[in-house]
Amino acid sequence: MIRLATWNVNSVRARLPVVLEWLREARPDIVLLQETKVQDAAFPRDPFADEGYNIALFGQKTYNGVAILSKFPLDDVVCGFPALGEGQEARYIEAFTGGVRVASVYVTNGQAPDSPKYERKRQFFEALRARAQTLLSYGEALILGGDYNVAPTDADVYDPQAWHEKILCSTPERAWLQSLMDLGFTDALASQVLPSGKRPFTWWDYRGNGFPRNAGLRIDHLLLSESARTCLHEVEVQSVWRAQEKTSDHAPVMGVFRRPVS
DNA sequence: ATGGTGGCGATGCCA
Numbered sequence: 246m247i248r249l250a251t252w253n254v255n256s257v258r259a260r261l262p263v264v265l266e267w268l269r270e271a272r273p274d275i276v277l278l279q280e281t282k283v284q285d286a287a288f289p290r291d292p293f294a295d296e297g298y299n300i301a302l303f304g305q306k307t308y309n310g311v312a313i314l315s316k317f318p319l320d321d322v323v324c325g326f327p328a329l330g331e332g333q334e335a336r337y338i339e340a341f342t343g344g345v346r347v348a349s350v351y352v353t354n355g356q357a358p359d360s361p362k363y364e365r366k367r368q369f370f371e372a373l374r375a376r377a378q379t380l381l382s383y384g385e386a387l388i389l390g391g392d393y394n395v396a397p398t399d400a401d402v403y404d405p406q407a408w409h410e411k412i413l414c415s416t417p418e419r420a421w422l423q424s425l426m427d428l429g430f431t432d433a434l435a436s437q438v439l440p441s442g443k444r445p446f447t448w449w450d451y452r453g454n455g456f457p458r459n460a461g462l463r464i465d466h467l468l469l470s471e472s473a474r475t476c477l478h479e480v481e482v483q484s485v486w487r488a489q490e491k492t493s494d495h496a497p498v499m500g501v502f503r504r505p506v507s
Numbered sequence: 508a509t510g511g512t513g514g515c516g517a518t519g520c521c522a
Contacts, residue, residue, distance in 0.1 A: 255522085256514055280522090282514070307515055308522090354522055362521095394522090450522090452511035494513080494522085 246478060247343055247502045248272060251390035251465055252486075253279040253351070253448075253495035257312070261289055263492050268296050271483065271499060274316045275342060277349035277390040280493075281310035288312070299342075305335035311351050311391075317343035326372035336369065339380070344504065345473065346380060350391030358415050366394070370421035378428055380470075386502075387470035389430070392448075392495065394464055395422045397432065401444050401463035413464055431474040433467035433500055434482070445482040448495045455494075456487050467500050476502040 250273040254260040257278060268276070276298070281288065285304040293300055298314040303324035313319060321341040325333050339348035350373065355366035373389075380387050395418045399405035408414040426432065437444055446461025455461065469477060480500040487496040 259514060280514095308520085356521085450511085451513055455512090 247274050247345070247504055248499060249275040249277070249345075249347065249388060249390070249467075249502060250483075250497045250499045251277040251279070251349065251392075251467060252497040253392040253465060253493060255280050255493040255495065256283070257281040257310075258283055258287075258289060259491070260493055261292060263486065263489050265292055265296070267483075267486055267497065268293075268298075271497070273314075273499065275345075275347060276312075276314040277347060278312040278314065279310075279349060279351035279392045281312050282307060283310055301338060301340050303335045303338040309335045309351060311335055311338045311349040313338055313340050313342070313347060313349050315340070315342040321346070326376055328372040328375065329368070337373065337376075339376075341385075345386040345388055345502075346383070347387075348380075348389045348391070350389055350393065352392060352394045354394050355412050355418070357412050358410065358417070360412075363412070366418065367421060370425065374425045374428065377425060377430070381429055384472070385470070386473040386476060388473050388500070389468040390466070390498070390500075392465050393422060395419060396462045396464055397422060397435070397466075400438070400442060401446070403443070403446065403458075403460045403462070408462070413462060426468065429471060430468040431471075433469055433474075433477060433480045434463065434498065437480075445484070446496075447482050447498060449487060451494050465495055465498050467498055469500075473502065476504070478503050
């Protein structure tokens with residue numbers, strides 16, 4: 246089995262103790278990190294290397310930053326999208342590792358539908374879709390994991406009325422994500438429906454006691470190519486890690502895959 | 508209630 250997780254950690258340096266505890270307990274083989282918020286030279290490599298991980302980085306100061314940790318060698322590392330040019334924000338890194346091609350994705354938040362950042366979110370999805378189309382043509386097991394900053398349906402939102410056409414939930418954003426899915430991806434968590442009728446949330450706002458009230462959204466996703474989907478054994482949101490002290494506002498999503506993945 | 512909490516970095520910006 247291969248254990249693969251995605252987690253928006255909201256600063257890898259501020260989160261180091263809880264992330265290391267999580268690594269030891271959850272024992273993922275491959276980790277897709279988002280919002281590391283650190284330049285590559287200042288990334289805390291040693292604690293992760295000591296846990297047995299190889300490391301691929303696309304970092305940035307203060308904002309954004311993505312990384313891949315893997316117990317397997319990391320090959321074919323690619324950072325960013327050609328379409329977004331030099332100096333683009335650090336929001337995408339991919340690698341081939343353990344027989345699967347993976348990417349850590351941190352989609353632009355967009356701020357609000359009437360913000361200039363909303364158009365940048367659309368452009369990011371456009372560039373991601375183009376790259377995903379190329380990767381799917383390889384016919385490999387492919388997993389695009391990360392913080393997509395889109396709740397796909399109202400079942401992924403604790404209060405759909407309050408979030409109606411708001412950022413993360415607006416109709417165009419859902420269409421951008423769906424257009425990516427329509428290339429041939431399966432949303433690993435989409436089939437999970439709780440007794441409440443909701444799907445498991447992955448992000449809860451720090452503000453207003455979001456987690457204790459379960460006022461959350463499902464915006465972190467594992468998107469699986471067909472050959473990755475056929476290997477999927479189980480997947481869960483590890484919300485216990487959202488309950489810790491000094492933790493991220495996102496929970497990890499862990500998928501377990503039968504080998505060989507490809 | 509147009510707030511609120513948190514990270515970064517030293518102030519507002521971003522989420």
